[in-house]
Amino acid sequence: MKVQRNFMSVSFAALSQNEAFARIAVASFISQLDITMDELEEIKTVVSEAVTNAIIHGYDENPEGLVHISVRIDEGAVELVVEDNGKGIEDVEQAMQPLYTTKPELERSGMGFTIMENFMDSLEVATAVGKGTTVRLTKRLSFAKALQN
Numbered sequence: 799m800k801v802q803r804n805f806m807s808v809s810f811a812a813l814s815q816n817e818a819f820a821r822i823a824v825a826s827f828i829s830q831l832d833i834t835m836d837e838l839e840e841i842k843t844v845v846s847e848a849v850t851n852a853i854i855h856g857y858d859e860n861p862e863g864l865v866h867i868s869v870r871i872d873e874g875a876v877e878l879v880v881e882d883n884g885k886g887i888e889d890v891e892q893a894m895q896p897l898y899t900t901k902p903e904l905e906r907s908g909m910g911f912t913i914m915e916n917f918m919d920s921l922e923v924a925t926a927v928g929k930g931t932t933v934r935l936t937k938r939l940s941f942a943k944a945l946q947n
Contacts, residue, residue, distance in 0.1 A: 856884025
């Protein structure tokens, strides 16, 4: 099987209802691969977590903000980048702790980064207070792993 290489990007208003659009857009794009249903669901969940963080924490649900998603398929891996130009994260280490949330009044679980870490092979967070956050996630797909063996 030839491993495909491809790329897409999309931007949308920082509105909670656009989280579903983001999931569908990414899922549609990566469904061209020989991907398992579990891998597809994990990636969709990660997209939801990252986009929701950008909307709720990065922009405080300000619809003037833009969330940017790019997806790259390369050598049997999916790289997902979710970016915002929102307020940034003051303490990334603290934000990545399970159950930590800055929005308890919204009944947030504080598990977003933990879920992202568990479902993906790598997670990188670059942030600057007042400038925004970039979350870069990668996942090597099972069909590509099988090709290596």
